Amino acid sequence: xxxRQLILKxxxxxxxRYIGYLASSAVAVMVFFMFACFLYNPTVEHSHMTSxxxxxxxxxxxxxxxxxxxxxxxxxxxxxxxxxxxxxxxxVLGARPGQIGQMVLFESILMAAxxxxxxxxxxxxxxxxxxxxxxxLLQLPVSIPFxxxxxxxxxxxxxxxxxxxxxxxxxxxxxxxxxxxxxxxxQRAQQKPxxxxxxxxxxxxxxxxxxxxxxxxxxxxxxATMVPILILTGxxxxxxxxxxxxxxxxxxxxxxxxxxxxxxxxRLAHRIRDNARVLTVVTMLAAVVITSMGGVFGLQHDIQVVxxxxxxxxxxxxxxxxxxxxxxAQQARSTFEAHHFAVRQQTTLPVLVLPFRLAQSKSDTPVxxxxxxTFERTEAALRQSEPTLRKYxxxxxxxxxxxxFLQLSPAFIAGPFDHATSGQVVVPxxxxxxxxxxxxxxxxxxxxxRSAPMYTLVVPDQDYAQWSAMAPGPSHxxxxxxxxxxxxxxxxxxxxMYAQIPRNVRDAHYESPVPTYAETEQLFSTxxxxxxxxxxxxxxxxxxxxxxxxxxQLEEDQRQFTALRRIGLQTREAKSVxxxxxxxxFAAPVLFGLAHSVVAILDLTHLLPRGVNIWPDFGIVVGIxxxxxxxxxxxARFNYLRRVIPGLQRGSxxx
Amino acid sequence: xxxxxxxHLTKVYGAKYAGAVHKALNGIDLTVDEGEFVSIMGxxxxxxxxxxxxxxxxxxxxxxxxxxxxxxxxxxxxDQLALFRRRHLGFVFQDYNLLDTLTLAENVALPxxxxxxxxxxxxxxxxxxxxxxxxxxxxxxxxxxxxxGQQQRTAVARAIVHQPDIILADEPTGNLDSASSxxxxxxxxxxxxxxxxxxxxxxxxPFAASYxxxxxxxxxxxxxxxxDRDGTQRREDFFQEILSSLAVxxxxxx
Numbered sequence: 001x002x003x004r005q006l007i008l009k010x011x012x013x014x015x016x017r018y019i020g021y022l023a024s025s026a027v028a029v030m031v032f033f034m035f036a037c038f039l040y041n042p043t044v045e046h047s048h049m050t051s052x053x054x055x056x057x058x059x060x061x062x063x064x065x066x067x068x069x070x071x072x073x074x075x076x077x078x079x080x081x082x083x084x085x086x087x088x089x090x091x092v093l094g095a096r097p098g099q100i101g102q103m104v105l106f107e108s109i110l111m112a113a114x115x116x117x118x119x120x121x122x123x124x125x126x127x128x129x130x131x132x133x134x135x136x137l138l139q140l141p142v143s144i145p146f147x148x149x150x151x152x153x154x155x156x157x158x159x160x161x162x163x164x165x166x167x168x169x170x171x172x173x174x175x176x177x178x179x180x181x182x183x184x185x186x187q188r189a190q191q192k193p194x195x196x197x198x199x200x201x202x203x204x205x206x207x208x209x210x211x212x213x214x215x216x217x218x219x220x221x222x223x224a225t226m227v228p229i230l231i232l233t234g235x236x237x238x239x240x241x242x243x244x245x246x247x248x249x250x251x252x253x254x255x256x257x258x259x260x261x262x263x264x265x266x267r268l269a270h271r272i273r274d275n276a277r278v279l280t281v282v283t284m285l286a287a288v289v290i291t292s293m294g295g296v297f298g299l300q301h302d303i304q305v306v307x308x309x310x311x312x313x314x315x316x317x318x319x320x321x322x323x324x325x326x327x328x329a330q331q332a333r334s335t336f337e338a339h340h341f342a343v344r345q346q347t348t349l350p351v352l353v354l355p356f357r358l359a360q361s362k363s364d365t366p367v368x369x370x371x372x373x374t375f376e377r378t379e380a381a382l383r384q385s386e387p388t389l390r391k392y393x394x395x396x397x398x399x400x401x402x403x404x405f406l407q408l409s410p411a412f413i414a415g416p417f418d419h420a421t422s423g424q425v426v427v428p429x430x431x432x433x434x435x436x437x438x439x440x441x442x443x444x445x446x447x448x449x450r451s452a453p454m455y456t457l458v459v460p461d462q463d464y465a466q467w468s469a470m471a472p473g474p475s476h477x478x479x480x481x482x483x484x485x486x487x488x489x490x491x492x493x494x495x496x497m498y499a500q501i502p503r504n505v506r507d508a509h510y511e512s513p514v515p516t517y518a519e520t521e522q523l524f525s526t527x528x529x530x531x532x533x534x535x536x537x538x539x540x541x542x543x544x545x546x547x548x549x550x551x552x553q554l555e556e557d558q559r560q561f562t563a564l565r566r567i568g569l570q571t572r573e574a575k576s577v578x579x580x581x582x583x584x585x586f587a588a589p590v591l592f593g594l595a596h597s598v599v600a601i602l603d604l605t606h607l608l609p610r611g612v613n614i615w616p617d618f619g620i621v622v623g624i625x626x627x628x629x630x631x632x633x634x635x636a637r638f639n640y641l642r643r644v645i646p647g648l649q650r651g652s653x654x655x
Numbered sequence: 656x657x658x659x660x661x662x663h664l665t666k667v668y669g670a671k672y673a674g675a676v677h678k679a680l681n682g683i684d685l686t687v688d689e690g691e692f693v694s695i696m697g698x699x700x701x702x703x704x705x706x707x708x709x710x711x712x713x714x715x716x717x718x719x720x721x722x723x724x725x726x727x728x729x730x731x732x733x734d735q736l737a738l739f740r741r742r743h744l745g746f747v748f749q750d751y752n753l754l755d756t757l758t759l760a761e762n763v764a765l766p767x768x769x770x771x772x773x774x775x776x777x778x779x780x781x782x783x784x785x786x787x788x789x790x791x792x793x794x795x796x797x798x799x800x801x802x803x804g805q806q807q808r809t810a811v812a813r814a815i816v817h818q819p820d821i822i823l824a825d826e827p828t829g830n831l832d833s834a835s836s837x838x839x840x841x842x843x844x845x846x847x848x849x850x851x852x853x854x855x856x857x858x859x860x861p862f863a864a865s866y867x868x869x870x871x872x873x874x875x876x877x878x879x880x881x882x883d884r885d886g887t888q889r890r891e892d893f894f895q896e897i898l899s900s901l902a903v904x905x906x907x908x909x
Binding site for chain 1 (some may be wrong): 711713733734737738739740741742744746752754755756757760761764765766768769770771772773774777778781813
C-alpha cells in the first residue's frame with residue numbers, strides 16, 4: 001500500500017461517475033481522427049475531391065476541437081466540484097495542496113490517455129467504413145484505399161494532447177489554489193433562495209424577441225446578424241432558465257395545490273435555477289443539431305427541384321446571329337450521344353435581346369423578348385417532359401396587344417422588376433415601344449446564363465413579329481435547349497464541351513446545371529455525413545451534461561427523499577415527483593431548442609427559392625432527436641429512481 | 656506538560672465586506688495537557704466548529720496564537736500546515752468521511768501512505784490499530800458494507816494510525832444510535848487510558864461529554880466555565896453535574 005496506489009484505486013473507483021465525460025471525449029477524438037484520416041489520405045489529398053467538401057470536413061474538425069475545448073474544461077471542472085468533500089478530507093489528513101494538484105493532474109492524464117486510446121482505436125475501426133461511404137457519396141472515379149496516415153495520427157495526438165494537457169494543468173492549478181475550508185464547507189453553504197428580478201425577466205424576453213426578429217426580418221443580412229443572434233439567443237435562454245422559470249414557479253407556488261404539487265414546484269424552483277447553465281448549453285446544442293441537420297436534409301432533398309427550377313434544361317446554347325460558337329448545337333447533341341446520354345428533347349427558341357426601361361427609371365436593362373406562342377409551345381413541352389416542374393409552371397392566357405408578362409427565375413429573391421407594372425422596350429434605331437406589364441411569373445423557361453439577361457418579356461405574337469422585323473441582326477438570338485435522360489450524371493459530357501469553350505464565351509452563351517448540381521450534391525452528402533458524426537457528438541454531450549447534473553444532486557436527493565419517506569411520502573408519490581422533474585429537465589431544453597430552430601429554419605426558407613419545402617425533413621430530424629432524448633430519459637429515470645427512492649434501492653447502503 | 660495551548664484566539668467573519676461582522680471567537684484561552692480527554696460544549700453558534708477548524712489549520716485566525724507542543728500553528732504556511740496535520744493531528748468527523756472507493760484497511764492507511772510510508776509495515780500497523788478497535792474481521796470490506804458504528808470506528812482508526820499528538824473529534828456521536836455511541840465513547844476512553852492519547856472532542860451531547868475528564872463550556876466565542884471530573888467520581892454523577900452546568904450556560908433555571 002502506498003499513496004500512489006491508493007490514489008489510483010480511488011480514481012478508478014470514480015470511473016462510473018466519469019463514464020459520460022469519458023465517452024464524449026472519446027467520441028470527439030474519434031470523429032476528429034476519422035476526418036483527419038480521410039483528409040490526409042494520399043488518394044484524397046492528390047485530387048479527386050472538391051475543395052468545398054474538403055473545406056467542410058476541415059470546418060467540422062474545427063468545430064470538434066472547439067467543442068472538445070469547451071466540453072473538457074467545463075465538464076471536468078464541474079465533475080471535480082462534486083468531489084470537493086473528498087479533496088477536503090485529503091487536506092485534513094495532511095495532503096499538501098500540491099499533492100492534491102498532482103493527484104488531479106495524474107487523473108486527468110489517465111483519463112485523457114483512455115479517451116485518446118479508445119477514440120483513436122474506434123476511429124481507426126470506423127475509418128474503413130467512413131472511406132467506403134465517402135467513396136459512394138463523392139462518386140470518386142477510383143476508390144480510396146484504407147490507410148491510417150501518420151500525419152492524421154500525429155495531428156490527433158498533438159491537438160488533443162495539447163487540449164487535454166492544458167486542461168489538466170489548469171484544473172490542477174485551480175484545485176491547488178482553493179483553500180481547504182472552501183473545499184470542506186463548499187458542500188452545503190452555497191444554497192441561495194431562488195429569486196428573480198422583473199428587470200431580468202424582461203431582459204430575457206427582450207433578448208429572445210430581438211433575436212427572433214433579427215432572424216426573421218433581416219434574413220438576407222444573415223452574415224452580419226448571425227453573431228448577434230447567437231449571443232442574444234444564448235443570453236435570453238440563460239435568463240429564461242434562471243429568471244423566467246423562477247418567476248413562473250413562484251406564481252405557481254402562491255396558488256395552493258396538492259402536497260405533491262408544492263413539492264414539485266418547490267424543488268424545481270431550485271433545480272432549474274441551479275442548472276440554468278447546463279440547461280442553456282443543452283438547449284443551444286439541441287438547437288444547433290436540429291437546425292443544421294434538418295436544414296441540410298431538407299435542402300438535399302430539394303437540390304434536384306431547386307436546380308431544375310432555375311435551370312430546367314440539361315444544356316442551353318445561346319446562339320447570337322452572326323457569331324459562330326466553339327461548340328454548336330449540333331456538336332453538343334453529338335457529344336451527349338457519344339457519352340451515351342439520350343437526348344429526350346431538343347427545343348429551339350427564337351428570342352430577341354433588347355434593352356428595356358422600367359417606368360420611372362432612366363437606365364436600360366437588356367431583356368429577352370419572347371413571343372407568346374413560343375412561350376406557350378416551350379412551356380407545354382417542358383410540362384410534358386418534366387412532370388416535377390408542372391406545379392411551378394403557371395398556365396396563363398396570352399397577353400393582349402401592348403401588354404406583356406415579365407418572367408424571371410424563381411432563384412432570384414427580389415429585385416426592382418418584382419413589382420414592375422409598365423415600361424418601354426427600346427428597339428435600336430426606332431421609337432421606344434411602351435408596354436404594360438400584366439403580371440410577373442416566377443418560373444424559368446430557359447436556363448439562366450451567367451452574363452445574359454435575367455428577365456424575359458413575353459409579348460403578343462404580332463408585337464414580336466413587328467419588333468423582330470425592326471431589330472438589327474445581333475439582337476436576334478436562337479436558344480437551343482437540350483434535355484437528356486439521366487442528366488444528373490452527364491458531368492463527363494458537359495466537361496468535354498466546356499473544355500473547348502473559353503470562359504467568357506461560356507458565361508455568355510452556355511449554361512448547364514450539371515456541374516453545379518454535382519458539386520452541390522457532393523457538398524450536401526459530405527455535410528450530412530460529417531454533420532451526422534458531429535451531431536452524435538453533440539447529442540452525447542447533451543446527454544452527459546444532464547447525466548452529470550443528476551449525479552451532482554444525487555446525494556442531496558437521497559437525503560431529501562429519505563426524510564420525505566419518514567414523514568409518509570409513498571414510493572408511488574416519490575416516483576411521480578421525480579418523474580415529473582426529470583421529464584421537465586429533459587423536455588425543457590428540447591422544446592426551447594426546437595423553438596429556436598423553428599425560427600432558424602423560417603429564416604432559412606426566406607433565403608430559398610419559392611416552392612422548396614424543408615419542413616418534412618426537419619420534422620423527421622426533430623423526431624429522431626426527441627426520440628433519442630426519450631430513450632435517454634427512460635434510462636435516466638430508471639437509474640435515478642432506483643438510487644434515490646429508499647424503497648427501490650437494491651442492496652442497502654448501511655444506516 | 657501542555658500539548659495544546661490556545662492564547663487569546665479571535666476569529667471574525669465578514670470583516671472584509673461591509674455589513675454584518677460576526678465574531679465567531681472572541682479571545683479564547685485554552686490549554687490541553689498530555690493524556691487529557693477534554694470536551695468542548697456550548698450552544699449552537701458558540702464557536703465550537705470554528706475553534707476546531709482553526710486548531711486543525713483549516714482556517715486562519717484573525718488574531719491570537721495556537722501552539723502545539725513547541726510549534727506555533729499560526730506561523731505555518733500551507734505546505735508546512737499539511738505536514739503538521741499529517742504528523743501531529745488525528746481528525747474524527749460527525750459524518751465519518753470515509754472514501755467509498757477504498758476498503759477499510761486502505762482508508763485507515765491513508766495518513767501513513769500520505770507521509771510516504773509504504774510496504775508491508777503499513778499493513779502491519781493498520782492491522783494492529785484496527786484490532787485495537789475490534790474491526791479486524793472487516794479489513795477488506797468497503798465502507799458501504801459496514802454499519803454506522805463500524806464506519807465511525809474505522810474513522811477513529813484512521814485518526815490514530817499515525818500516533819498523532821492530539822485527536823480532534825467533531826461531534827463524533829452525532830450520527831450514531833445510542834448503542835454505537837456508547838461503544839465509540841468507550842473506545843475513546845480506552846484510547847485515553849490505555850494508550851495515553853490526548854483527545855479534544857467537540858460535542859453538545861452531555862452523555863458523550865461525561866466520558867471525558869474535563870469539560871470547557873464556551874458561549875459567544877469565549878470560555879464560559881470549566882468542569883473537572885475528579886479521579887473517583889462516577890460517570891453518572893459527572894453527567895448530572897454537566898446537566899446543571901449546561902442549564903446555567905444556557906440561562907435556564909435548574
